[in-house]
Amino acid sequence: MRVLSSMIRRIFSGITFQAPKPHMLETRMMSGGDKNYETLRVMRPREFVVQVEIARPEKKNAMNKAFFSEIRQCFDSLAVDGQCRAIVLSGSGTLFTAGLDLMDLGHIMALMDDPDTDMGRKALKIRQLLVEWQQSFTAPEKCLKPVIAAVHGACIGGGIDLISACDIRYCSQDAWFVIKEIDLGLAADLGTLQRFPKVIGNDSLARELAYTARPFYADEAKQMGFVSRVFQDKDLLIEGALETASLIASKSPIAVTGTKASLVYSRDHTVEEGLNHIGVWNQGMLQSKDLTNAAVALMEKKTPKFSKL
Numbered sequence: 001m002r003v004l005s006s007m008i009r010r011i012f013s014g015i016t017f018q019a020p021k022p023h024m025l026e027t028r029m030m031s032g033g034d035k036n037y038e039t040l041r042v043m044r045p046r047e048f049v050v051q052v053e054i055a056r057p058e059k060k061n062a063m064n065k066a067f068f069s070e071i072r073q074c075f076d077s078l079a080v081d082g083q084c085r086a087i088v089l090s091g092s093g094t095l096f097t098a099g100l101d102l103m104d105l106g107h108i109m110a111l112m113d114d115p116d117t118d119m120g121r122k123a124l125k126i127r128q129l130l131v132e133w134q135q136s137f138t139a140p141e142k143c144l145k146p147v148i149a150a151v152h153g154a155c156i157g158g159g160i161d162l163i164s165a166c167d168i169r170y171c172s173q174d175a176w177f178v179i180k181e182i183d184l185g186l187a188a189d190l191g192t193l194q195r196f197p198k199v200i201g202n203d204s205l206a207r208e209l210a211y212t213a214r215p216f217y218a219d220e221a222k223q224m225g226f227v228s229r230v231f232q233d234k235d236l237l238i239e240g241a242l243e244t245a246s247l248i249a250s251k252s253p254i255a256v257t258g259t260k261a262s263l264v265y266s267r268d269h270t271v272e273e274g275l276n277h278i279g280v281w282n283q284g285m286l287q288s289k290d291l292t293n294a295a296v297a298l299m300e301k302k303t304p305k306f307s308k309l
C-alpha cells in the first residue's frame with residue numbers, strides 16, 4: 001500500500017498537498033456571522049453544513065414577497081460560501097410550508113385591477129413577477145452545493161415547486177404533499193410541472209396529482225420516489241438529514257460540485273451532450289489537489305481532509 005501511495009504522489013509530483021488550516025472565518029460564521037433574514041433562519045449545526053429553516057411558523061411558513069427575495073439571496077450567497085458544502089432545508093413550527101402566502105395574491109390582483117394600464121403592460125408586469133419567483137426556486141438548483149429538503153407536516157403548492165429543485169428529499173411519517181395550484185384556478189408555474197415528473201419518473205402519476213390536487217402522504221411519496229427516506233418524527237428527520245449532509249461535506253467539494261453540475265445538466269440534455277459537459281468540466285477539475293489527496297488517503301486507509309473552496 002505504501003508503495004502504491006508513494007507512486008500516486010510521484011505521478012502527481014509538483015502538486016503538493018497542504019493540510020487544511022483551521023480557518024478563522026469558520027469560527028466566526030459558526031458563531032452567528034450569517035445575515036439576518038426576516039423569513040429564514042440560517043444555522044451551522046455541523047462543520048461545512050448549513051441548515052436553512054423557513055421561519056414564519058405563525059403563518060405556517062407561507063411564502064410571501066420577502067420569502068421569495070430572501071430564499072434567492074440565501075442560496076446565491078451559500079453558492080459562493082467556502083464554509084458551506086451541503087445544505088439542509090427545513091421548516092419551523094408544525095409544518096414545512098403552506099405554500100404561497102394567499103395574502104400576497106393581492107399584489108397580482110392589484111396589477112390586474114389598474115384601470116390605467118393596458119392588457120399588454122399588465123401581462124408584462126405579471127410575467128416579470130413570475131420570472132423573479134421562478135428564479136427564486138431555481139436558486140437551490142443553481143447553487144452547486146447539494147440541498148436536502150427535510151419535510152415534516154404539510155408541503156403545499158409552492159412547497160412542491162421548491163423541494164423539486166432540491167437534490168434529495170427526506171420526510172417524516174406525518175408529512176403530506178399536494179400540488180394545490182389547480183384548486184386555486186391556475187397552472188403551477190414555479191417549477192413543479194417541469195421538475196416533479198422527472199423526479200418521480202412516472203408521467204401518468206405526475207399528471208394525476210397535478211390535475212386533481214389529491215394529497216399524498218409519506219409512504220406514497222417514498223413509493224413514487226419523490227422522497228428517498230421516511231423518518232419516524234421531525235427530530236429524527238433533521239438528524240438524518242444533517243447526517244447525510246455531513247457525509248457529503250466530508251467528500252471533496254470539487255468532486256461534489258462537479259457531480260451536481262453534471263446531474264443537473266444531464267437531466268435536460270442527451271447522453272452525448274452530458275458526456276461532453278462533464279469531459280470539459282473535468283479537464284479543469286481533475287487538476288485539483290483533491291484527486292491526489294483522496295487517492296493517497298484511500299491507499300493509506302485514512303480519511304482525507306479537503307481544503308476549503
Ligand SMILES: CC/C=C\C=C\CC(=O)SCCNC(=O)CCNC(=O)[C@H](O)C(C)(C)COP(=O)(O)OP(=O)(O)OC[C@H]1O[C@@H](n2cnc3c(N)ncnc32)[C@H](O)[C@@H]1OP(=O)(O)O
Binds near residue numbers: 058100180181184
Ligand atoms: C402566481 C402564483 C405563484 C405561485 C403559486 C403557488 C401556489 C400555491 O402555493 S397554492 C397553495 C396555497 N396554500 C394553501 O392553499 C394552503 C392554505 N392553508 C391551509 O390549508 C391551512 O392553513 C394549513 C396549511 C393546512 C394549516 O392548517 P392549520 O394548522 O389549521 O392552521 P391555520 O389556522 O389554518 O393557519 C394558521 C395561520 O396561518 C395562516 N396561513 C395558513 N396558510 C396560509 C397561506 N397559504 N397564506 C397565508 N396565510 C396562511 C392562517 O391564515 C393563520 O393565520 P392567522 O393570522 O392566525 O389567522
